[in-house]
Amino acid sequence: MADKQKRIMNDMLDMLKNKFVKHYEDFDESSQRDFCDALISAKNDALRDGKESAPYLTDDNLSMTIFDLFFAGTDTSQQTFQWLLLFLCYYPEMQQKLRQEIESQIGDRMPTHEDRNRCHYVMAFIAETMRYRNVVPLSPLHKTVVQTKIGDHTVPKGTAVTLYHHNILNNPKYWENPHQLIPERFLESDGQYMTSRNKAFIPFGVGRRVCLGEKLAIADLFLVLVSFLQSTQQYDIVLAKHSGIDPDPNIADSINPKHYEIKLVQKL
Structure with a gap:
């Protein structure tokens, strides 16, 4: 089952990346047609201005952003x-x-x-x-990049961390x-x-x-x-x-x- 889920996920990401990359063929800076065009424009601006974020605005990462927007946002808005x-x-x-x-x-x-x-x-x-x-009672998992302390608790570097929204809300x-x-x-x-x-x-x-x-x-x-x-x-x-x-x-x-x-x- 895990292999099947991984294969399905990779297929979806490949499909989104292909659709995103295809936008380069007729991209026009003066006319942004959709979210893909907006991402390409942001990437170009970052590269042109030498922004700190520029190295991270790869086609793979931008394709994942599209995945987050349409897949992560659909069920939550519906619910x-x-x-x-x-x-x-x-x-x-x-x-x-x-x-x-x-x-x-x-x-x-x-x-x-x-x-x-x-x-x-x-x-x-x-x-x-x-x-x-x-x-969304739990935040996505993150990982500590250094050892830190929360109150009296020491959290080692590399620890998976999540936030329990429900307990705060x-x-x-x-x-x-x-x-x-x-x-x-x-x-x-x-x-x-x-x-x-x-x-x-x-x-x-x-x-x-x-x-x-x-x-x-x-x-x-x-x-x-x-x-x-x-x-x-x-x-x-x-x-x-x-x-x-x-x-x-x-x-x-x-x-x-x-x-x-x-x-x-x-x-x-």
Whole structure:
């Protein structure tokens, strides 16, 4: 099984590298068509300016960046949206607040990234969902490059190290009532989305190795959530009863919510 997984992984990486390298054939510095072109442009800039990062911007590494973006980001964004949708159903008062803000700030037009600066409750709802039900409870493994100390503990050089996000995101030491979904914890007293958040808000990790897709993920979640609520503005989104399953999001034992179904109920 391990050999098969390794072979599949290598095949995917080869496919991505071939697609990336093919972009060199018709690359135009003045017209960036996609993420591959953006990476090539960044590589050229680094080489031209003699930046410290230039030796690391190889085709192999840049191909891996594409792999990280599309493969690592797909499942996590999908799982986070499953939680968002479940919370919409489970907390109708939050659903109503979200709809009211979207109606007053955006209306029926297509949302843009700039709308995040106006939809403070929407952003707080997304942030609190990622805190309360983080879909990546552990950071990727890293390795210490020198012997170091953490508190009273000595960590030898070459030790594999990971960060347990869940213990920080749901720790009463850092959060009041951490086992409750409270979007307002991310709002200032005037209702503005906090620009300076709790340092314990680490759904994307910490330090120089923080998830490179953080901004993209939040932007996508915002656009998809707002578009979904706009397209269902004539309905209430509610849980459908089925199979006796209780999808209570407050009783979670995995990074995914239990299987659930939703239905749209016409507003009176």
